[in-house]
Amino acid sequence: MAEEIVNVNEFEEIARRVLPKAFYDFIAGGAEDKHTLKENVEAFRRMTIRPRVLVDVSRINMSTTILGYNVSSPLMLAPTGMHQLAHPEGEVATARAAAASKVIMVLSYMSTCTVEEVASCCDAIRFYQIYIYKRRDIATLLVQRAESCGYKAIVLTVDTPRLGRREADMKNKMTLPQLRNFEGLLSMKVASDKEANVKAFTDETFDASLNWKDISWLRSITKLPILVKGILTAEDAIKALEASIDGIIVSNHGARQLDYSPATISVLEEIVHAVKGAVPVFMDGGVRRGTDIFKALALGAQAVLIGRPVIYGLAARGEGGVRTVIEMLKNELELTMALSGCPAVKDITRHHVTTERDRLQSKI
């Protein structure tokens, strides 16, 4: 009989048991000392919730809209590379789970299934994440392919001019498979290395000259809304607005890029204040509980994205595992809303949480 799983964290241990060590380490790992990796989770724990009582919570409505699309709850599946490392059905299984749970999936540029396979397998609402390689023609082609098969937005990841230092991957000599989206366009093998070493590939292929001026180039190749993923400061949020982007994802890439960058939940509010409602702000990093989603919404996020738990669910139980991860987080959020006196997403306000900063300020 399958082991009873009661929260999404428990999928990690199953994933660790079923996956080859190098794959598990790649998924679970963070940059250098993994300070930010721990902080992404711990910073949520330092926030508390201020529940309100005697509110009619006999019906809880978690539904919301994201860029105008109706979704069942304020959570999306973060773009994470190479789902076939976790399960043979890869991103197709993940997309089917997203469709079943009526949440948005963001497909990674580094996906193992093709953009067309993921588009045709189900009716999930899909966004497409991109990296910009030195070969810009590849992004142009992939964005056109994604647009023509119904992806609804482009998510430009801006925190990866080079890959962070992930020491487990160095020890394990983690390599990339040939990604089928790029077949005939680009080999994953790199000149500096006989193998498709993840870091060597990224450092050689990604365009480190990418800058704010390039957003207008991206605009020129797509009609889709553009979200930027990887903003951690108010200054950059303002630059993003000046570049006329359509949404911001506050993210430190799941702590895989710059170690000692701040926990995302700790900078969310600064960015929300800078944006002043001009565009939606989303966040990811360390979201493992419904209470975490509630806290992010209270600080002004319109929705959160979930990274590792989705891959762990996929590794443990395929499509059904991803569905369980989504449903567990939704159920926990629903309970949190009921116990906090918030019958709808719009009822979750800044007054419903206390942050570390609030506590420090109250002492002054």
Ligand SMILES: Cc1cc2nc3c(=O)[nH]c(=O)nc-3n(C[C@H](O)[C@H](O)[C@H](O)COP(=O)(O)O)c2cc1C
């Ligand atoms: C295995 C793995 C692969 C990832 N691949 C990508 C990617 O291809 N593109 C991207 O923008 N972010 C990528 N990310 C970062 C996620 O989109 C997201 O920011 C992060 O996982 C959120 O943190 P969490 O895992 O704590 O939920 C990846 C993260 C992981 C764990």
Ligand SMILES: CC(C)CC(=O)C(=O)O
């Ligand atoms: C293969 C990597 C570039 C995918 C990624 O973004 C990550 O591992 O964080």
